[in-house]
Amino acid sequence: MEKWSLMTITVLLALTVRWAVSLGSYSGAGKPPMYGDYEAQRHWQEVTYNLPIRQWYFNTSDNNLLYWGLDYPPLTAYHSFVCAYIAKLINPDWIALHTSRGYESQPHKLFMRTTVFVADLLVYIPAVILYCFSLKETSTKKKASICALCILLYPGLILIDHGHFQYPLSLGFALWGVLFLSYDWDLLGSVAFCLALNYKQMELYHSLPFFCYLLGKCFKKGLKGKGLVLLTKIAGTVVVCFAVCWLPFCTDMEQIMQVLRRLFPIDRGLFEACMFSSPPPRLANIWCSLSVLIKIKNIVSPQTQLKLSFAVTFLSLLPTCIKLTVQPSLRGFKFALVSCALSFFLFSFQVHEKSILLVSIPVCLIINEIPFMATWFLLVSTFSMLPLLLKDGLLLAYAVTMLAFLSACVASFSIFEKTSAEDLQLKPFSLSLKGRVSWFKSFPKIVRSLFLLSVTLMGILSLMSAAVHPPQRLPDLFPVSVSIISCLHFLLFLVYFNVVILWDSKNSRSQKKIS
Numbered sequence: 001m002e003k004w005s006l007m008t009i010t011v012l013l014a015l016t017v018r019w020a021v022s023l024g025s026y027s028g029a030g031k032p033p034m035y036g037d038y039e040a041q042r043h044w045q046e047v048t049y050n051l052p053i054r055q056w057y058f059n060t061s062d063n064n065l066l067y068w069g070l071d072y073p074p075l076t077a078y079h080s081f082v083c084a085y086i087a088k089l090i091n092p093d094w095i096a097l098h099t100s101r102g103y104e105s106q107p108h109k110l111f112m113r114t115t116v117f118v119a120d121l122l123v124y125i126p127a128v129i130l131y132c133f134s135l136k137e138t139s140t141k142k143k144a145s146i147c148a149l150c151i152l153l154y155p156g157l158i159l160i161d162h163g164h165f166q167y168p169l170s171l172g173f174a175l176w177g178v179l180f181l182s183y184d185w186d187l188l189g190s191v192a193f194c195l196a197l198n199y200k201q202m203e204l205y206h207s208l209p210f211f212c213y214l215l216g217k218c219f220k221k222g223l224k225g226k227g228l229v230l231l232t233k234i235a236g237t238v239v240v241c242f243a244v245c246w247l248p249f250c251t252d253m254e255q256i257m258q259v260l261r262r263l264f265p266i267d268r269g270l271f272e273a274c275m276f277s278s279p280p281p282r283l284a285n286i287w288c289s290l291s292v293l294i295k296i297k298n299i300v301s302p303q304t305q306l307k308l309s310f311a312v313t314f315l316s317l318l319p320t321c322i323k324l325t326v327q328p329s330l331r332g333f334k335f336a337l338v339s340c341a342l343s344f345f346l347f348s349f350q351v352h353e354k355s356i357l358l359v360s361i362p363v364c365l366i367i368n369e370i371p372f373m374a375t376w377f378l379l380v381s382t383f384s385m386l387p388l389l390l391k392d393g394l395l396l397a398y399a400v401t402m403l404a405f406l407s408a409c410v411a412s413f414s415i416f417e418k419t420s421a422e423d424l425q426l427k428p429f430s431l432s433l434k435g436r437v438s439w440f441k442s443f444p445k446i447v448r449s450l451f452l453l454s455v456t457l458m459g460i461l462s463l464m465s466a467a468v469h470p471p472q473r474l475p476d477l478f479p480v481s482v483s484i485i486s487c488l489h490f491l492l493f494l495v496y497f498n499v500v501i502l503w504d505s506k507n508s509r510s511q512k513k514i515s
Contacts, residue, residue, distance in 0.1 A: 006141055006142060006145040007129055007141070007144070007145050007148065009145075010145045010148050010149045010152065011125060011129070011148075011152070013149065013152075013153075014125070014149070014152035014153060015117070015120075015121075017153060017158060017401065017404070018117065018120065018158055018161075018162045019117075019162075020397075021158055021159060021162045021163045021394075021397045021401065022113045022116070022117075022162040022163070024163060024393065024394060024396070024397055025163070025392055025393035025394065026038040026109070026163065026164065026165045026392065027039075027164045027165050027392050029104065029392075029393075030104065032102055033102075034067070034068070035102055036164075036165070036392070037164060037165050037166060038112065038165040039068065039101075039102060040068040041080070041083075041112065041165060041166075041167075042094070042095070042100070042103060042108075042112065043067065043068045043101070044068070044070055044076070044077065044080040045080045045081070045083050045084035045087060045094075045095050046084065046095045046096070046097060046100055046101075047063055047070065047080075048070075048077050048078075048080045048081040048084055049081060049084035049085065049087075049088060049095050050062070050095070050097040051063055051097075053248045053249070054251070054255060056070055056077055057069070057070055057249075057255075057258050057259050057262050058258055062097060062098075065262075067101070069262065070262060071262045071263060071265070072199070072200055072201065072263070073197070073198045073199060073200065073201055073245070073259075073263060074198060074245050074246055074248070074249060074259070075169075075195060075198040075199040075245055076199055076200065079167070079169065079199070083115050086111075086115075087111060090107075090111060091107065091108070094108050094111070112165070113162070115167075116161055116162060116165070116166075116167055116168070117162075119167045119168055119169050119172070120161070120168055120172075123168065123169055123172035123173065123176070124168040124169075124171065124172035124175065125152065127172055127175040127176045127179055128148055128151050128152055128175065128364075129148055130179055131175065131178065131179050131182075131365065132144040132145075132147040132148040132151070134179060134182055134183070135147065135368060143368075146412040146413075147367065147368050147412075149408060149412065150364075150367055150405070150408050150409050150412055150413070151364040151365075151367065153401070153404060153405045153408050154360065154364055154378055154382075154405060155378075155382045155398070155401035155402050155404075155405050156356070156357055156360050156378065156381050156382040156385060157171070157357055157360070157361070158401055159382065159385070159389055159394055159397060159398060159401060160354055160357060160385070163389070163392060163394045163397055164354075164388065164389070164392050164394070166354070169196075169199050170196045170197075170199040170200035170202070170203050171196070171357065171358070171361050172196075173192050173193070173195040173196035173199060174192070174193060174196040174203055174206055174361070175361065175365075176189075176192040177189045177190070177192035177193035177196060177210065178333075178334065178337070178365060179192075180192055181210075181213070181214075181330065181333065182330055186214060186217070186230065186233075186234060187233055187234065187237050189210075189214075190210075190214070190234050190237045190238055190241070191237060191241055193206070193207075193210050194237075194238055194241035194242060194245070195241070195245075198241070198242065198245040198246075201263045201264070202355055202358055203358070204344070205340065205341040205344040205345070205355070205358040205359075206337055206340070206341060206358065206362070208317060208321050208336075208340050209320075209321070209324060209333055209336040209337045209340050212321045212324040212325040212328075212336070213324055213325075213328050213332075213333040213336070214234055215231070215325055216324060216325040216326065216327070216328030217230065217328050218230050218231040218234075219325070219328075220328060246259075265350070266302065266306055266349070283351060283352070283353050283483055284353065284356070284384040284482070284483045284484075284486035284487040284489075284490060285345055285346050285347070285348075285351050285487060285490075286312075286346050286347055286487060286491070287309065287347075288483060288487075289483055289484050289487040292480060292484065305349070306349055309347055309348055309349040310348075310349070312347040313343055313344060313347040313348045316343040316346070316347055316494070317339065317340045317343040317344075319498065319501075319502060320335075320336050320339045320340060320343075320498060320501050320502075321336070321340070323336075323501055323502060324336045324501075331369075331504070332501065332504065334362060334365050334366050335366065335497060335500060335501050335504070336501065337362035337365070338359060338362040338363050338366065338497050339494065339497040339498055339501055341358045341359040341362060342359045342490060342493065342494050342497065343494065344358070345358065345359055345490070346487070346490055346491065346494065353384065353385050353387070353388050354385065354388070356381045356384055356385065357381075359377075359381065360377070360378055360381045363377050363378060363381075364378070367409075367413075368413075369425065370423070370424060370425055370500075371409060371412075371413035371415045371418055372413075372415040372416070372418050372419050372423065372424065372447070372451070373424060373493075373496065375405075375406065375409040375410075375413070375415050376451055376454065377489075377493055378405070379402065379405070379406060379455065379458065380454070380458070380486055380489045380490070380493075381486075382398070382401075382402060382405075383402075383458045383461075383462065383482065383486060384482065384483070384486035384490075386398065386461075386462060386465060386479075386482050387465070387478075387479040387482060387483075390465060390466060395466050398462070399462070406455075416448060419443075419444040419445075419447045419448050420443075420444050421443055421444075424447070424500075425500045425504070426443075426499065426500065426503075428503040428504065429499050429500075429503040430443075432503065454489065457485065458485075461478065461481055461482055461485065464478060465478040465479070465482065
């Protein structure tokens with residue numbers, strides 16, 4: 001009973017923070033003609049309820065795709081339909097075809113916010129709680145509650161879901177997939193990840209670690225025996241899941257192709273999602289940051305951009321995927337989720353600043369293993385979305401949740417005491433240097449100093465972005481600075497996570513258990 005009372009307090013605290021953030025503004029509030037993501041979600045409810053399924057993804061007189069047309073997989077559309085059905089019962093005006101465009105009222109805001117709370121309570125929060133109880137490092141109820149509290153207080157997800165406006169379902173389903181795989185329930189894990197991928201196509205960021213881990217398990221069991229049986233079962237499960245999700249759109253090939261065109265609009269180019277902005281980049285990935293010096297969009301065709309981003313992304317995640325396939329382990333799988341998602345965020349095609357959440361949630365899963373680096377990364381990931389959060393009027397919520405999260409991590413994990421090479425999982429790497437790098441002895445002090453410098457820089461830039469008017473000739477000075485500084489952080493984190501993965505001797509030991 002005490003175990004659940006501690007966790008109940010944790011959940012109530014997390015819900016209170018979410019409720020407080022939800023009282024503020026949301027994306028595009030009172031900003032016609034396009035408004036923002038809040039209106040996008042409302043509009044999808046309007047479309048899915050009033051139009052037949054065959055028209056959901058097609059441009060028609062009743063469905064103008066230039067006005068927040070559906071561009072997510074079928075599960076998102078079905079979820080919108082369920083929300084619309086409930087909305088219709090409360091107030092039909094909320095989803096009336098055409099006339100409800102840009103609808104804003106306090107009752108409707110309460111309804112929309114409630115749908116996010118329900119998604120959190122049904123999918124995301126239970127997965128976090130059960131995951132924390134499943135960890136060997138959190139065998140006591142107090143440790144599990146502390147770990148859950150830090151994950152549930154991660155400011156990036158709270159600000160985007162309950163401030164900006166977004167549903168946590170795809171990340172929640174992916175987390176259920178990790179949880180099931182940690183218990184060796186491979187088929188259930190496959191189902192959960194298929195649901196995640198069919199809710200948002202950005203879950204492709206996590207697809208290679210799931211694929212390589214399960215394939216590696218099959219190899220270790222032997223492809224002439226149990227491994228082949230497992231591989232067949234997993235393949236069949238994936239096919240059935242996709243068939244069920246896509247069944248209403250399988251009436252003809254044109255339906256399927258139109259949905260795919262909406263999911264992957266290649267013609268928009270490499271920078272389509274950089275805050276929908278003009279040339280100045282506001283996204284902390286390598287292409288937007290490089291565009292400050294090299295106008296890639298102007299000198300390279302969209303097709304070449306696609307090939308270039310694919311090649312760089314593939315090469316950056318290849319070592320991790322090979323290691324995971326050859327030496328499958330749950331620990332290696334979780335670190336691979338971080339590394340591969342970060343590679344996708346930094347180098348792939350058409351990235352949105354919110355996509356950093358696809359990296360942050362896997363980082364949350366290893367916060368108990370590397371609390372110092374995980375806390376640092378999660379702070380930077382939230383900071384990288386500062387231009388978007390300021391645009392939505394979420395400055396106060398940003399400041400409070402960042403401080404609350406940092407305080408919780410410092411109090412819970414004593415992060416400043418865990419900066420040794422061993423604590424940062426760099427012991428095998430340091431041993432491989434064999435004394436050739438003299439400064440490695442001072443590594444803990446250097447890392448702590450860099451962390452404090454980083455946090456100070458983020459704090460100063462946050463204050464300046466909110467309170468100081470940029471020079472007239474450099475109107476995007478602060479957003480660009482945020483993007484470039486965040487990108488440099490992410491590049492260093494990518495190197496760090498790859499070093500941990502590739503030099504990790506624990507993987508080779510734990511993978512023997514699988515075989």
